[in-house]
Each structure stands twice: as C-alpha cells, then as structure tokens.
Amino acid sequence: MNDYSYDNQTVKGFILSSLFWGVVGILIGIWISIQMWNPSWNIPPYFTFGRLRVVHTNGLAFGLGLGAIFGIFYYITMRLTKRPLLFPRLARFHLYLFNVAIALAALSLLAGMNQSLEYAELEWPLDIGVVILWVIFAINILGTIIKRREEQMYISLWFIIASVVAVAVLYIVNNLSVPAGLFKSYSIYAGINSANVQWWYGHNAVGFVFTTPILAMFYYFLPKSTGLPLYSHRLSIIAFWSLVFAYLWTGAHHLVYTPLPDWIQTLAIVFSMFLIAPSWGSVVNGYYTVAADWSKMRTNYLTKFFIFGITFYGLQTVQGPTQALRVVSQLIHYTDWVPGHVHMGTMGWVTMIVAASMYYIIPKIYNTEIYSVRVANTHFYLVLIGQLIYSVTMWITGIQQGALWKAVNPDGTLKYTFVETLVRNYPFWKLRTIGGIIFAIGMVFFIYNILMTIRKGKSLSASVA
Amino acid sequence: MRMVEDFDDIEAFEAKETRDRLPIGWLILFWGLIIWGVIYFFLYTPQFGGWSQEKAYQESVNK
C-alpha cells in the first residue's frame, strides 16, 4: 500500500482535454472528407479544405494524441517509479498551457498562418510555445524517472524516455527559421535539404508520437488490464533499441524517386524494411502474452482492444516498409492509398490503444468499475468497422488511381487525363465519409462511457465521504 | 483528491520462465532483414552497384 497523493486530477484533465480535441478533429475529418466529393462544403476563407485539413491533422496528432500522451505518461511514470511527480504544480501548469497552445494553433491555422511544412505548420511564436511546453514535460518526466523509488525500469519507461527526447530534437531542428514579422517566417533550409529535413521530421513524428508512446501504453496496460505478465522482457528490450536505432534513418522513404541523392533513398528503404523486425517484436510479444490465456479475449473486454490494436500495428508496419520499396512507391505514392495507410494506423492502432488505456485509468482513478461493458463493446465494433471501411476503400481507389496515371498509349502519351482519374475516386470518397461517420459514432459511445464512469465515480466518493 | 492505491508489483509485469526467450522465427526475420539490407544497399547505390534512378529512367523511356 502507498499513501502518496498521486496527481490524478492533472491526468484526468489531460484525458478530458484530449477527448475534447479529438471530437473537434474527428468532426473536421468528416467535414474535409465531404469537401473532397462536394466542393460546396467549402466556406471561404476560413473553412476551405486547405485550412481545415491542417486543423484536422494538428488537432488529432497534437490535440488528441499529445493530450493523451501527456496525461497517460504522467499516470504510468508515477506508477512505475513508485513516487509522485517531481513537480505536480508544474504539471498542472503544463495542462493549461497545452490547451491554450492547441486553441491558438487551431485559430492560427484557420487564419491561414502556415509554415507549409507538414505536421510543422505552426508559425514561430507558437513553435516557441510548443518548445516551452515540451521542456516542462521533459523536466517533469525525466526528473521523476531519475528520482525513482523503484530501481528496475520496466520497458514502458524506455519508450517514454525515447519519445520525450526524440520529439524535442526533431521539432527544434525542423522548425529552425528566420522570422519575417510576427506571423511569418522562412525556413533555414531550402530545396532538397528542406525536403530531406522535413521528412526526417515528418516520419519520426509518426515514429515518436504515433508509435513509441503508444507502445509504452501497450506494454503497461496490457499486463495491467489482463493480469497476464509480459511474455519476454528480453524481446521487448531488443525490439526497443533496434526500433529507435532504425527509425531515425527512414524519413527519405517519403521522397522515393525525387532529386534526393539515390544513396539516401536506398539507405532509407533498407532501414524501413528492417523496421519490420523490431515492430513485430512487440506484436509477437503481445500475442504470446495473451496466448497464456486466450479466454481473456472473451472474459476481459479490454483484451480485444489491445489485440486488435497491436494487429493493426503489425499490418501497418508491414505495409509501411512495403510502401518504401521503389516498385510499390511508384504505384501508390501521391494516391489515396496513403491516407488509407495513415488511418489504419491512427484509427486502428493509435486511437484503439489510447481509448483502452483511458478505459483502464478512469475507473482506477475513481476506484470504481467502467460504467458499461456493453457500451464499450459497441464502441469497439463501430470504430473497427469505420476504420476498415476507410482503409479498404482508399487502398482500392489508390491502386486504381496509380494504375490509371501510369497507363500509356503505344506512342507514349498518357491514356487518361487527370480529371478522368479523379472522378473515379468519387464513389470511394463517399464511402469513406460513411466509414468516418461510423467511426465517429463509435467514439461518441466511448466518450459517453467515460463521462458516465466519472459521474458514477464522483457520486461514489461523495457517498463515502 | 487523496487516495490509497496498491503499488504496482513490477515483478508481476514480466513472466519469469519466458523472460529471456527470443522466438526463433523472429530471430530469422531480424537477421534476414539485416542481410537483405546489406545486399540491397550495395545493389542500389550508384557508387557500388551501378544502378541509378537516372539510368533506370532512361531505360524505361527507351523501351
């Protein structure tokens, strides 16, 4: 037993903030998906596709994603180090600053302020805010780990440390720029250097926001919620070190068949393929862990979130490396295949594991049970179906698009005009919107369940007091 | 809010008997990809294997 007062309020604050930005981001996702087949849904100047798309990606990667990561990392770190946070008040300040930053980010993007670097769109004053935010977070997490009261470091802590360190380096390097006024700046990189640095950043944003933090959650909450111990400690450690080693070399796979020097492209392809091994190290470890008792898939409602989540991670980490290969890249690059890849990862892996972690944490904080397992199951099947519709439709239309673009007449001219290839997307884009709506309804069930659990928890603690 | 909670039992997080196992299929994958990577790197780096994007393009146009 311990009688520390863990800072559960900050954790909960981050979780609720994350859900709030998640709702905003998902609604905008549906909106932009409609704009793609019905342009009258554009409302210039603020609500056009170009502006809303960045609010969608930033809102979900940084609002939903980072919000969840901040809160859940604080939660896990306190438990694994067996001590309260080093600076609880600073963490609370971090929560407020985070919400202010995301709100300003969304407004500035709607206003059209944009560095034109994907996932690094925010202009320099906000970049400074983000760096301060991250330093606060890093001091608290790393400080708490250094001052830990449990000597052994469980694998989740390694993934946490890697995420904290890597994002700091990536963000600062890619955002170096010369300000030209308060709302405008010019990147210090130009031409092919700019492209190379941008995708080194862009891919590792995927790696250290959508992969390593989610693995930290997976490794912690899978044993916690199933009661099954992790199959192999050694496998998890080797998978960790080889993953972080390889990830940072792979960014150029976004620039296959560009003027980037051939050897850099080749090197990135090699490391991308290698990534299958460390990624599947975690997948296999998850499967073997639950293989100790597969009946948990039926008896414990959270198990399936983790097993399906890690399965989509496994598929994602075979599909991704394959996309890096030249033969595949020349077909699918620039097509709708890529959003299909993206959303299997974000909807099937990231939000699945994040939701499961929240399902675990919220009842724990209130010392109660989840409001309704049935609602959780409904949530699960809806987001699963929504995600599958999204990914599968985009893969089909992406391959079709690529094939039409590549088709040539005997004299070497293109067989299809661009517009001819575009209109063939329409039925698939409409289906995607339906998939998105199903996914969003699933998320409504999820949020309802969380809020009802909080309500139940509050009335419980009131009746005890 | 002050609440009492059991400490995590770090020992219980990891299975004892299988703690150091590395599945053989996974090891084959791991080393196989490294070997594949070395070969591919030499074949597709202009300075070593002679292949280049530019040459491949010319060949495809002349076909």
Ligand code: HEM
């Ligand atoms: C071994 C792991 C992975 C590899 C090697 C990989 C590889 C790739 C490649 C080659 C592309 C570029 C496709 C193109 O434009 O031609 C891509 C795009 C993308 N991937 Fe993955 N992927 C991996 C895992 C993941 C995971 C787990 C996620 C999680 C959500 C993810 C999210 C994304 C995103 C967001 C993009 C789009 C980037 C953009 O163009 O804006 N990937 N990936």
Ligand code: HEM
């Ligand atoms: C209702 C659910 C969702 C819908 C309808 C939706 C829709 C869309 C659409 C239409 C695009 C633009 C694709 C294009 O430009 O061709 C997009 C891009 C993107 N979305 Fe979503 N989305 C949803 C959920 C999510 C979630 C949950 C996340 C992250 C956690 C996410 C992250 C992204 C990212 C990173 C991109 C950029 C991909 C790229 O550049 O290739 N989305 N989404």
